[in-house]
Amino acid sequence: MEKLVITAAVNGAEVTRDQTPYVPITPEEIAAAALEAAKAGASIIHVHGRRADGSATQDKEVYREIIERIQEKSDVIVQVSTGGAVGMTASERGDVISLRPEMATLSTGTVNFGDGVFLNSMDMMVDFATRMKEFGVRPEIEVFDVGMIANAMSLVKMGLLKEPLHVDLVLGVPGAIPGEISHLMHMVSSLPKGSTWTAAGVGRSQLPIAVAAMLLGGHVRVGLEDNIYYSKGRLAQSNAELVERVVRLATELGREIATPSEARRIVSI
Ligand code: KMH
Ligand code: ZN
DSSP, X not given: OOOBOEEEEOOTTTOOTTTOTTOOOSHXXXXXXHHHHHHHTOSEEEEOEEOTTSOEEOOHHHHHHHHHHHHHHOOOEEEEOSSOSTTOOHHHHHGGGGGOOSEEEEEOSOEEETTEEEOOOHHHXXXXXXXXXXXXXXXXXXXXXXXXXXXXXXXXXXXXXXXXXXXXXXXXXXTSSOSOHHHHHHHHHHSOTTOEEEEEEOGXXXXXXXXHHHHHTOEEEESXXXXXXXXXXXXXXXXXXXXXXXXXXXXXXXXXXXXXXXXXXXXXX
């Protein structure tokens, strides 16, 4: 089996300091969390911009500082979010693409997201994919439900996405596909041939989905964006702690851990 690419989704847009004191907010904190996660075995770091008060922002300058601080000390792949937070406009969300990050997320469909709606119309997808192509940014396709795979294929047919796709299968968002292994298997079998894929289980599904993904030959995303607990009632003390557990499990299961340069080859950067 291919070496395991671990993505650490270190902060997200929604997790608050009231929920966990361990979520990184400032560029300095985000970079520190990223470097710690990279040292633990993550080869991709998925980041969201935050203002000093903790609110989500897609401000390019915030992302620029995060990327620079991480790249100063590590060759880990930095993947920026174009999802931002529910309610943000498309132009707000997509501005960060012009920074030419190595990788960016591209959500290929609209979905309920807790009490909100995470809007991704075909126009928005076309716009983001066009800009990623123009700026040489490798998209990671974010799939929150199975129909989004078909939308990604429409973008391939339009010539905006190049195969093989690299897809993040996100399970367990309230309102989207539940965090069940049977759903993961269905989504994996629905991917176009040759795709690489990562799985991210939200909340309590993070650990079982990660283990299932490793067994099925996929890659794994963990981190405080998706899940703030290490175990029932016990907060994860850091992103690195969640990565370290995946590394231990992978080692037991016979999956070696990919370095950032191996990850670049695996996800076709
Ligand atoms: N914050 C979510 C609404 C992404 O990063 O591209 C969307 C999200 C996806 O987190
Ligand atoms: Zn995200």
